[in-house]
Amino acid sequence: MFTPLTHHDPARLGSYHLTARLGSGGMGTVYLARSDSGRTVALKTMHARSAADPVLRTRFRLETDAARVIGGEYGARVFDADLAHETPWLATEYLIGPPLDEAVRLNGPLPERTVRAVGARLCAALARLHDSEVVHRDLKPSNIMVTADGPKVIDFGIARALGDDRLTRAGSAAGTPAFMSPEQAAGEEHTPAGDVFALAGVLVHAATGRGPFGTGQAADLLYRVRYAEPDLTGVPAGLLPVLLPCFAKDPRQRPTTDRLCALLGGGEQDFADCLPEPVLADIARRAADVWRVTPHRLPPPAGEAGEDRGDASVGTRAGMSRRRLLSVGGGAALGVAAAGAGTWVWFGRRGGSEPARPTPPTVSAKPAWGLLWQVSADFTDPPVPPFPLLLDRLVVVGGTDLKGVDPRTGKTLWADPEVYFGHRTVTDGARIHTLDYTLDKADPLSLCPVGLADGRVGDPYLELKDFHGGLHGTQLLCASGNAVYVVGGRSSRPIDSSRNDTFRAGQSWHLVALDVHARRKLWEVPLPARPDGSTRLHFLSAQVSGERLVLVQQSADGATRLVVRDTGTGRLLWDRPLDSASPSSGRTRPAVDDRHVYPAADGLLALGLDDGKVVWRRGKGTAYSPPAVHDGVVYAVESGRGVVALDAGGGESRWAEKGGGATTADLAEPPVVGVTHVYRRASSRLRAVALADGATSRPVDAPATARYFAHPASRRLIALGEGYAAGYPLL
Known part of the structure; x- marks a missing residue:
């Protein structure tokens, strides 16, 4: 699982200290690394010969874009990247769990319930990619990590681009022959329907322990994929009518991810409850093992002079203040406690003191909905008064130490200054x-x-x-x-x-x-x-x-x-x-305008600002989030209904959210009003609802565990999570 560093490996990249190797392929190496604040990450780099190829650099950048699109719910969350460096690198969440093919080897064929749960969540992951006009092109069991929170899609067809005998090229497409679609094998365009074909093959492997087109030489596999029918022997009877249409040679005859998800079901179950005991035990073992890893570097071969790798670091700082040192220790302790319990809190303390550089969304012409920047930031919860401090060209985040950040780019303007203790x-x-x-x-x-x-x-x-x-x-x-x-x-x-x-x-x-x-x-x-x-x-x-x-x-x-x-x-x-x-922290700051105060109360309530008398009240006995008020409209999240908009003057209803997903609405925090959308927290991530009529509701690639603040001057949505601050487009 972990192998020692070689004498050629750098000691540090950016703010990350390399501790072990996780694997190496034709294009690059993946390391286990830890940030200055104690965050453990998987850090992927490019080999020097690959980095010298502009085409491969572009593919690495596109992989980073795709990883940002899929986000932490369905993949490995991107923490940091330096794509312009001599050795381009990408730091992501370290996923605790086995690849799907290893999970099958541990347990044997997975139960039908588990296969359905895996399939439903992978449908949602692919739908996220396809909505952004991205296709995976290399979906296979080894590219799917099984964690306690669900399957995570990784490795977007890049890490094995060169020098891997399991990776071949058909026309301009790269992929793994055993899980290619017929059109991909023929060198034709790979569309979302091709990912559905590959997903069905992955689920057959999960249910039977083997792929639908067998094993053998690449040419034999490509022929079977194009012309032979899949071998579904051993697939549970209940799954046969679900998976068989996915193997249609004509991509137009395959179900969409939404249709396949509906046929699979299983999406509402607690995923950990669906996993067999051997897989759960392996996840727990990996969670404990990751904190036992200590840096170890192999000596150079006999006759080759050793070299000090201490100068391989990039972006190091000359010193660290005592307050910063104390915060580093706290972050490391938090990470050990989380991983030791067998869970991975990927919205906890973030690695690195410098923000990730925002990468232009080159994979899609649609508006950007995901992460633009992120910086580490210590803060207390609940902060009193609520942070961040919002100025036109500056956002101040932190708690025991404050940090000034450019809200548009995430660039740290100053850090670890004399100012500290947020409530002062x-x-x-x-x-x-x-x-x-x-x-x-x-x-x-x-x-x-x-x-x-x-x-x-x-x-x-x-x-x-x-x-x-x-x-x-x-x-x-x-x-x-x-x-x-x-x-x-x-x-x-x-x-x-x-x-x-x-x-x-x-x-x-x-x-x-x-x-x-x-x-x-x-x-x-x-x-x-x-x-x-x-x-x-x-x-x-x-x-x-x-x-x-x-x-x-x-x-x-x-x-x-x-x-x-x-x-x-x-x-x-x-x-x-x-x-x-x-x-809760979200209920300690009532909404206020020039006439009324709108406290978090039983129902929605407007009190006269001058005398405290009740002006109007709606929905007594109904659970609501704390309200927000903007331009004469009160917004709140209603239990089971989603965002509702009421006239601030008299409380008359203007609209209620349409578009689904309201059953997952989080009532702990008030909605955040943007320019054209109002944002609310859901069970796992943020959702955006159109201000005009509530008719549009769509997920945003942002965690539901953070607290959010609108910054109209920069058109940014500012997030505060445990140990980090981040910026998203404010739409």
Whole structure:
């Protein structure tokens, strides 16, 4: 499974340290590698002789494009790539599980239930490719990885392009003779129907342990594929009428992937429950083995001088800050825990400190729907206030460390600056403010600017000497215009920096408004005392609408209230309890416009911004996501129905989502309103619904586990996942 590195292999590519070989073919080598942050990846490279061929470089680029299209749900998620490097490389998710042919060798022919489940999911994978005008051309059992989450399609006809006796060329098509379609074997155009033919052959192999056209020399196999009928001996009776039409010599007579998926069924089952015990045991073994691998390099042959491969790295940094070093250790621990449990969290901490370069979508003329860029980013969940910080030409992501990113390209503009701790940094859309303090003494509460170009903290423009800026519980809530809103504390006892991780007895707390322009305090109001040892912050969110400060306030026992104050005086206008005592991160920030507040509640609810009175309520007793409001329309995800749009003024229905998939809707987060589409999370990935009438619903190659934010200035949808930030087209 793993073989040592040779003395010729590089020690590092990009931000990835190579640890072992996974395999090598005529065109390139695949390595097991780990990133600076502890992420384990499969890193594919091209051989030097292949990289020198412009045609093969183009094929490698197209493979990368296809891998991005199919995404992490049906394939290996692309984390990073450098296609312009002297040795082009591609870093993807390391899939834990055996190839399908090995799974069959372990277990023998797979049960019909398993074959149906594999087939249904592979139909969905191929449909994803075909929707983007991509065909696989080399679908075979060894190119399908069996993981606990489902089969994953890999190796898009590239890795075995040269020097492999199982790979042949017929006309301009490359593929494996035993699983080619008749038209591909004849050198004709390979269409999506050709992938259906190959898929049927894969399922026959899964069900019987052999291919439908036997074995032998390539010429014999190509002849049988073109002229002979498939041997379906041993295929379960229930599968025979499903698979037989897929082997029609005329591609027009084969079923589509959608039709084949419907005939197979099995798509709604828990995939791991469909796997036989020997395969599950192998997956668990592989999950444990990957973390036992230690780098080992074979010495050069006798008589050949050894060489130091330390200079083979690309894009290394001269040093690493202590805070960055600590975050690296945390990422590695998370990865070990996940893989050791036999599962692979592929939307966890991402490898590399530099973003993947976005590759133009050359394989399709359709609009891009998938990943454009991705960077590693540490952050706390739930972030308070919610991150990222969105400015026109800058997005700031992070938690214990902040990183400035170009929202259009994903280029890191600055990283690991002096600014850290997300709940102490806010933006008004044009500037960034932070509370500066040191961890070893009780400094005054100091409000400072942050340089947009370099992330550095400037000299304080306001200091409150009667507040201790280093106390746990200090918060910078939000900023609007010249006003910044802060939670500050005073202490009647000496500050013990070694125990400054909770509220302590003898502290008093206040909500304070500061005028940045006039450099003075506008007002302060007292907040409830916290018991000694409490860790809950006073506020979960804050935002300004006109002359109103809208807050979600949290008590020491976790109960939450919606509180609205006058921005000019701090006077309490109204407050009311929220439905949930322990709201999820998506329910801590109500939607607000210039007239109403729309909290996450029982049904959909509009409250008057000035007085808190109920203006309208719809769907009481029905489960909804937190709402979003944009241009006079309230959007929410309704259980079993999908996105619904209501008039913000009176709550009248405008439309409900059409297009299917609503049963998988995720109600934890609010929908995100884009330019022409509104986005909602589904069971496994994002879906986009047309703003005009809700009639168009389509999957987006983006994980459902992330939180999403619209950035209209760059036309990007910003994602925050565990350990990463990413950019997608905002449509």
